[in-house]
Amino acid sequence: MASFLFGRTLNALITVTLILVLVFVGARIGGDPIAVMFPDGIDAETQRAIEAQLGLDESIPVQFVYYLRDLVQGEFGNSIHSRRPVVELYADRLPATLTLALLAFLLSIVMGIGLGLIGALRRDAASGRLAMSLAFLGYAVPHFVLAILLIFLFGYLLRSLPTVGNATPYHFILPAIVLAAGLTASIARYTRSVLLDVLSEDYVRTARAKGLRDAIVNIKHALPNAMIPVVTVLGLQLTSLVSxxxxxxEVFAFRGVGQLLVGSVRDADYPVLQFGVIFFGLTVILINLFVDVLYAILDPRVRVGG
Structure with missing residues (x-):
């Protein structure tokens, strides 16, 4: 187990290092913050002074060394445009994003397992086919397309839900639905597949042969055993909430860390962009590392294979 954890942790550290290098170099190649701040241009002397103030007058390798030094000291820099610490900027936005992600996760579990159950237990009926058709649509339709459709329906035609910002609890409804759509589809398809396998097991047929009603067999015997692999796969699907x-x-102008990161790309705000990519990258890496460890605990064969 120790060697397995060491190998997975080493892989995670290598990935983090690659993310650091790629985002640092890519940010500086991809945009010029001074050009964003002064679209009409400034004189060369003023530009050199601003570059020196922001630490952009050095070569990229030298800037990277300074950046690593600051990271070791726990300094993540200030936003080029607002001059506020980037940690403070993300801390202000993080509660809204966490709330949205939690709502989407809970919604996807309820809807995904529900559609999966209908698809498995009513597989030959119209309701079963409809449930899996909805799951397929949730998996196939991109987030931004579904978001635009819901904005048009509930914001323009029905005028029943707000579509911009996150000032009230009602602002969370449409973004949560869109964010949950893909995860709901994955859970539904996986639940249906696993439950169909469980329903064909001998102990389920034995329970039916004893005269137990289908509802009791499905709820008491089949469903609990089908949920074990479903719960495990949820960890793998959590990364879809991050991306x-x-x-x-961005589509809903929702003031969270995702919108902040996208805005930093548009504004070429290097410190905000670097911290955001590292934050999202670490989140995905830690989720995958947690799932790997969970697999190793539940199935010793994974440790041997690893």
Whole structure:
């Protein structure tokens, strides 16, 4: 187990290092913050002074060394445009994003397992086919397309839900639905597949042969055993919430960390962009590391294979 954990942790550290290098170099190649701040241009002397103030007058390797030094000291820098510490900027936005992600996660579990159950238990009926068709649509339709459709329906035609910002609890409804759509579809399809396998097991047929009603057999015997692998796969699907939040928050102008990160790309705000990519990258890496460890605990064969 120790060697397995060491190998997975080493892989995670290598990935983090690659993310650091790529985002640092890519940010400086991809945009010029001074050009964003002064679209009409400034004189060369003023530009050199601003570059020196922001630490952009050194070569990229030298800037990277300074950046690593600051990271070791716990300094993540200040936003180029607002001059506020980037940690403070993300701390202000993080509660809204966490709330949205939690709502989407809970919604996807309820809807995904529900659609999966209907798809498995009513597989030959119209309701079963409808449930899996909805799951397929949730999996196939991109986040931004679904977001635009819901904005048009509930914001323009029905005028029943707000579509911009996150000032009230009602502002969370549409973004949560969009963010949950893909995860709901994955859970539904996986639940249906696993439950169909469980329903064909001998102990389920034995329970039916004893005269137990189908509802009791399904709820007491089949469902609990089908949920074990479903719960495990949820960890793998959590990363979709991380990537999806970037698009969803931008479309709904939702003031979360995803919108902040997308805005930093547009404004070439290097410190905000670097911290945001590292934050999202670490989140995905830690989720995958947790799932790997969970697999190793539940199934010793994973440790041997690793």
């Amino acid at each position: 999806g939040s970037l698009i969803v928050e």
